[in-house]
Amino acid sequence: xxxxxxxxxxxxxxxxxxxxxxxxxxxxxxxxxxxxxxxxxxxxxxxxxxxxxxxxxxxxxxxxxxxxxxxxxxxxxxxxxxxxxxxxxxxxxxxxxxxxxxxxxxxxxxxxxxxxxxxxxxxxxxxxxxxxxxxxxxxxxxxxxxxxxxxxxxxxxxxxxxxxxxxxxxxxxxxxxxxxxxx
Amino acid sequence: xxxxxxxxxxxxxxxxxxxxxxxxxxxxxxxxxxxxxxxxxxxxxxxxxxxxxxxxxxxxxxxxxxxxxxxxxxxxxxxxxxxxxxxxxxxxxxxxxxxxxxxxxxxxxxxxxxxxxxxxxxxxxxxxxxxxxxxxxxxxxxxxxxxxxxxxxxxxxxxxxxxxxxxxxxxxxxxxxxxxxxx
DNA sequence: AGTGGCATGTAAGGCGTTACATGATTTC
DNA sequence: GAAATCATGTAACGCCTTACATGCCACT
Numbered sequence: 001x002x003x004x005x006x007x008x009x010x011x012x013x014x015x016x017x018x019x020x021x022x023x024x025x026x027x028x029x030x031x032x033x034x035x036x037x038x039x040x041x042x043x044x045x046x047x048x049x050x051x052x053x054x055x056x057x058x059x060x061x062x063x064x065x066x067x068x069x070x071x072x073x074x075x076x077x078x079x080x081x082x083x084x085x086x087x088x089x090x091x092x093x094x095x096x097x098x099x100x101x102x103x104x105x106x107x108x109x110x111x112x113x114x115x116x117x118x119x120x121x122x123x124x125x126x127x128x129x130x131x132x133x134x135x136x137x138x139x140x141x142x143x144x145x146x147x148x149x150x151x152x153x154x155x156x157x158x159x160x161x162x163x164x165x166x167x168x169x170x171x172x173x174x175x176x177x178x179x180x181x182x183x
Numbered sequence: 184x185x186x187x188x189x190x191x192x193x194x195x196x197x198x199x200x201x202x203x204x205x206x207x208x209x210x211x212x213x214x215x216x217x218x219x220x221x222x223x224x225x226x227x228x229x230x231x232x233x234x235x236x237x238x239x240x241x242x243x244x245x246x247x248x249x250x251x252x253x254x255x256x257x258x259x260x261x262x263x264x265x266x267x268x269x270x271x272x273x274x275x276x277x278x279x280x281x282x283x284x285x286x287x288x289x290x291x292x293x294x295x296x297x298x299x300x301x302x303x304x305x306x307x308x309x310x311x312x313x314x315x316x317x318x319x320x321x322x323x324x325x326x327x328x329x330x331x332x333x334x335x336x337x338x339x340x341x342x343x344x345x346x347x348x349x350x351x352x353x354x355x356x357x358x359x360x361x362x363x364x365x366x
Numbered sequence: 367a368g369t370g371g372c373a374t375g376t377a378a379g380g381c382g383t384t385a386c387a388t389g390a391t392t393t394c
Numbered sequence: 395g396a397a398a399t400c401a402t403g404t405a406a407c408g409c410c411t412t413a414c415a416t417g418c419c420a421c422t
Contacts, residue, residue, distance in 0.1 A: 001409085002409080002410085004281065005281065008281075008284075008285040011285075016373080016374090017373085017374075017375090018372070018373055018374080027284070028280075028281065028284060030275070030280075031275060031276060031277040031280035031281060031284075032276055032277070032280075032281050033274060034410085035410075035411065035412085036373095036374090036375090037375075037376080037410090037411075037412085037413095038409080038410060038411080040374075040375060040376090041375090041376090041410095042409095044375095059372095059373085060418095061417085061418055061419075062372065062373055062374090062417085062418065062419085063372090063373045063374045063375085063416090063417085064373085064374085065372095065373070065374090066373090066374080078285075082282055082285060082286065082289065083289075083293060085296065085297060085300055086278055086279055086282060086297060086300065086301070087300055087304070088278075088304075089301075089304060089305070089308070090276050090277050090278055090279075091216060092213070092214060092275075093214060093215055093273050094214040094215070094273050094343075095269055095271075095273055096269055096273075097211075097213075097214040097215075097340050097343055098187065098188065098191075098211065098214060098215050099265055099269060100336055100339055100340060101191075101210070101211060101214075101336055101337065101340050102191040102194070102261075102265060102336075103265065103336055104330070104332040104333030104334075104335070104336045105332070105333075106265065106266075110266060113268065114268060114269060117268055117269065117270055118269070118272075121270070121271075121272060122272070125272070147287070149287040149288070149365070149366065150287030150288075151287075152287070152361065152365055153283055153284055153285075153286055153287045154284065156283055156358050156361065157280050157283060157284045159354065159357070159358075160277075160280055160354050160358075163350050163353060163354045163357075164347070164350055164351070164354075166350070167346050167347055167349070167350035168347070170346060171342065171343050171346045171347075174342070174346075175339050175342075175343075178335065178339065182332070182335055183332065184381085185381080185382085199401080199402090200401085200402075200403090201400070201401055201402080217382085218382075218383065218384085219401095219402090219403090220382090220383080220384085220385095220403075220404080221381080221382060221383080223402075223403060223404090224403090224404090225381095227403095242400095242401085243390095245389085245390065245391085245400065245401055245402090246388090246389090246400090246401045246402045246403085247401085247402085248400095248401070248402090249401090249402080
């Protein structure tokens with residue numbers, strides 16, 4: 001639920017919808033993304049619910065910046081959610097696996113073409129994750145040592161991306177080999 | 184898109200909505216699942232589009248079984264989709280990572296509790312995947328040797344589940360250790 | 367002259383879930 | 395006697411995407 005991404009982000013600092021989009025893109029987008037339009041509408045809802053309040057900041061030659069601040073009720077609502085045990089697993093959907101599942105009658109070259117496209121994509125994603133490493137914790141602790149624990153958690157989510165993508169790549173390689181040998 | 188799961192399944196053999204639900208649960212549900220209600224409404228749509236046709240099979244003391252068969256247009260539509268290169272990555276959402284990301288200020292015990300719940304869940308999922316192994320290919324090739332290639336693909340999707348879940352577990356263990364040492 | 371960034375939104379539609387509605391048969 | 399299985403569906407709602415709408419500023 002985007003609701004909680006927004007509350008959690010605004011719990012760090014007041015931001016506008018536009019700011020939130022960038023914050024999300026740079027932090028949670030690997031495990032929770034959102035379009036601007038959805039962010040704007042969700043902010044309106046949260047405002048109606050009294051979980052955030054809006055302050056308009058006038059600007060010359062641009063629309064007013066509408067900066068949102070979390071309220072004590074919003075903070076509480078977020079804390080309750082965070083504390084609540086999560087006893088499920090989010091549903092997973094994967095178009096490539098669907099195609100592979102139904103590809104028993106496809107030509108060898110077609111199957112390998114599909115797998116190869118994905119191999120390239122995931123290879124780049126792995127590199128992106130690995131490039132982010134190291135820096136995060138070090139930099140945060142230099143500039144804001146009180147955020148040390150936060151930095152460790154952010155690094156943990158990055159690390160998840162890396163591990164998951166390395167696993168995906170490994171499966172792709174294994175499957176490519178299997179198809180080459182059996183089709 | 185559920186549409187293609189249904190077309191792909193009906194491409195194997197005619198089935199009712201109820202049958203399809205079971206087929207999906209036993210085969211694609213790890214990477215594409217659906218509720219019965221959605222299956223029924225999607226079948227109506229596909230029928231209107233002329234991609235499948237329905238034959239009512241009367242039954243005593245039960246609603247008629249409405250068995251759907253794929254049409255040549257449906258088969259073609261499905262083949263086109265299967266053949267079309269997939270150049271994206273499906274969006275991924277993960278509530279646990281979201282909670283972890285925002286948990287920098289949480290108590291050590293609360294964080295470990297969340298991670299532990301998930302560790303148990305994913306441990307069981309791994310075991311489920313590993314229990315399925317081996318059997319699939321051997322059994323299919325005994326009973327229906329012409330499905331050999333299909334069986335290899337089904338096994339590939341199972342193997343994906345195993346690899347992905349082992350990776351998830353590994354990340355959980357790594358993260359649990361990190362929290363124990365740093366919080 | 368065009369692209370990308372800043373800054374806000376609305377409207378329509380797609381996909382999916384949950385709850386509701388019905389009712390006999392089989393299994394524990 | 396209760397629960398699961400067989401068998402169909404509808405209605406309301408939630409979440410999210412895509413397209414549309416506006417307009418200035420900075421950079422190349």
